[in-house]
Amino acid sequence: MTTTPTGRSRLWLLPTLSGYQRSWIGRDVLAGISAGAVVVPQAMAYATIANLPVQAGLYTCIVPMIVYALLGGSRAMSVSTTSTIATLTATTLVSAGVVSGSDDIPRDLVTLTLLVGAILGVARLLRLGSLVEIINKPTLLGIQVGVGATVALGQLPKLLGVSETTTGSGFIRSFVAVVEAVPQANLATVLLSVGSVATLFIVKRFAPRIPGPLIVVVAGILLSAFAGLPDAGVDRIAPVTQGVPLPALPSFQHILALIPGAFAIAVMAFLETTAVARGIRDAGDRAIDNNQELLADAAANLVGGFFQTLPAAGGFSQSAVNRAAGARSQISGLVTAALALLVGLWLGPVVSLLPQATLASLVFVAVFGLIDVRSLGLLWRISRRDFAVAIVTMTVGLVAGLLQAVVVGVVLTLILLLSALNRPRIRVLSPTEEQLDVTLLAPLYTGSTLGTEQAILQAVDAAPGTHRVTLDCSVLREISVTVIDGLRDLDRELAGRGIALTLTGFAPAVLAVLERTDWFQTLRETGRAA
Template sequence: MSQPTVAARRRALLFPTLRGYRREWLGADLLAGLSAGAVVIPQAMAYATIANLPVQVGLYTCMVPMVVYAMLGGSRAMSVSTTSTIATLTATTLVSVGVAADSDDPIPDLMALTLLVGLILLVARLLKLGSLVENISKATITGVQIGVGATVAAGQLPKLLGETENFSGHGFIRSIVAVVEALPGANLATVLLSAASIVVLVVVKRWAPRVPGPLIVVAAGILLVALSGIEAAGVELIAPVPTGFPPPELPSPAHLGGMLPGALAIAVMALLESAAVARGIRKPGETQIDSNQELLATGAANAIGSLFQTLPSAGGFSQSAVNQGAGARTQLASIVTAVLAVLVALLLAPVLSLLPQATLAALVLVAVIGLIDIGALVRFWRISRNDFWIATITAVVGLTAGLLPAVAVGVVATLVVVLRELNRLRVVTEAVVDGVLPIRLEGPLYTANVLANENAVLSAAAENPGIRAVALELSRLSATSVTVLDTLADLDRELASTGVELRLAAVPAEGAGIARRTSWFAGLEAQARVYPTLDEAVRAPVSPPSS
């Protein structure tokens, strides 16, 4: 009897977007998968260069993570590979532990980082922390993205001038210095190719958004090298791309401790970006996005993908928008994209080796410029100065101290705002009725604010001399702790010492169940001082004071 139930649960867990699949959806999913692939494959290859990694790493990231997310993820149209934010944080993390400088083969360290990100997300899923991570505000994300956009854009400028090294992982200031150093030796042919690629990408994005601009630019760059010999004019090409799948390697444990802060930042941004994209493209009537399910799917995509030399992965907005715009109905479209990436790796590696570095740099530059959202800062200033300063400080820290400190500062600033809001007293005192003072606690009670609430109730009682009882509504006490209950017991004693009786009202069943484990609350119920509603607590007769 139990076996069918277990099997049913497994079926419900795997490929949730394919349940109830209709044959008429197949054509739309195939077209969407091919359309998204035309954008995401060249884009992911370009993002690999942000971290000074071979372009095939970006290509591999379009395979396994997409299939794993399709098996477990809840968004019908989200396309999962890497993003500019995550690629930049990956570059920063690898540089911070010395991988870029000390290692001839960064792939084992990349695998360890991606595996660490996946494990962090899976642990967060076990602890059901999806909703907790969502407390990180849009202002924090905007600040990080502005820092990422400016840092990556500055890091690509030397490549657009003919410099071969990428500086994004070294921060915004070092990238600007590299631009100044590269100017005297700028290669004219590279500059012209870069400018033409940027113009094509901007024009296509602005006036023909359904056309895969990245694919056009990549194909044009390859054809230019193959037919014109522009390489002889000093245009640098990417490193040769190996044919086939990644060779087996094991993750390196050498820098795990040093990479942990970066892995935490990447995990946070992976969930936030995935959740934002999934909710942003969700259509009315589709299943609501479950943050804990997204933790599982994104965590598994990273953990399993790490064994295949992938970058940390998350939902990307641009390819997901293309996927949805082309009519994707389910995650079958992502599986089609992954198959296309496999075919590219098997058949087109020699062709990809003709790709100019400047073409990929132009693709990255145009993609990340959109992250510098000054309009969002203006909106924050107009609506919420707190959000404005969180976003601004996060962006400034990202541009000066680095992106990992920026994520930390943004998260801490958001938590401070959340805690300040939770700690704000919401004690509402009503008019005294027959010697009973009604008080509503309209905010949650927890360890950090219960003493302040107790003092507020005692002050309200002191401001109403002659009262014989305080009726305290605790409708928000669904969950409680020993600290909270002990403080309420202390409030009872303090009021009793002044001849005032404490009555509790509207205590939720969950909170009352925990509170009954204390002798104080059990005694309160025995004395009939716990009431279903505040009105009943106020109307009940007051016992005469004991002599």
């Protein structure tokens, strides 16, 4: 148990059960079933993005869901996998040369998920949860649009009746595959796809509380079993293995090639989890602790990896359903996991009747919402710079690949952050014709010291006749050798112009460092340091 800044204790195990009331159990059970009706078919569909057996998606609804329920801080979060994570998984496996698509889950998936968990675990040990705040919305929007366009296009061959998965090969390869698939389109598959997609959009638009994915999956199974769809050339998914997720050992054959993708997946998994946790948080709920979410994400992937799951993260659609159904704690997540386990134990032969086009329809509609043209238009109206960041990230994702898009997005974010931090922040007042009072409005660090020095010299140049500059440094709470050198250079530059520099407002900890230098001791002796 730890203590939050407000003084309230925070449980590290089952934190969402703190203050739990017995009357909430009914709502949690209903919410868990409602979320399961969405997340189970969706997760199986997302597994096909990476050309993995659908049971990999099913297992991701069980193990990570249970682990997050034990450690996660969001009451209504539903953790399995997402379209973004599944797409990055596909890209990583393809880039590493991993061959998938058989009825068996490749051991390289175990390796990848464990790597993601290990990276998140190291980030938690270093308490890097606050770093999520530096990834801005335009960067995420660009990545999401790239993912949405790539995955949606990659599903079109299956919607046309051509069994080919190209998502992991990028947007251009997917476009070529669509062109090649059109002449081979199967009419029955196309009709099923159109009906499934239309149903999902209509239910989502006019009856959002109804589990559209469940309706489409049940309809697809019934049509496949009793309407002779296989005889009409409609392909079914690969047979689903009955049973529970069993432990498996990782493969080290492609481990080095998997590491870059694992970093990208870890970044996006944490970003999505924290974004969803905050987005569905109700007023009065405990504040979301980024480091707590890091711990939960890391554990969900480390444990889930050994049970052959996809990398896990919080998903918005199922979490929104969970919250709308009244979830009050992660008991709802345990109910969803139990539902997925029942499907794995007894409904494998039934699920195996599902047409591939039905799963492709689920993926297509789920990722279509990521192509957020409205938000791009809003960025264009508000900030052309942010719009450019989103477009650059999106373009890299479409042309070079989604892993590269994540890297470029993070680099762009860091460049913008450093640009903002390096901008001088000072206030200049002139109480007399011979004196300038300058106040630092932000702490100095290596990147901002020179710019701040130049800004002060420019202010002096703009005030002829100045003989004294008083610099208020009360904003500084720590100081480095580089900053000390910068202040010494400023003193020397001003002295060369016949201007005396006085430094004031230092905190005791800063003074203790400064007094170790001969330069500052000289300032003290001449009365120019207070």
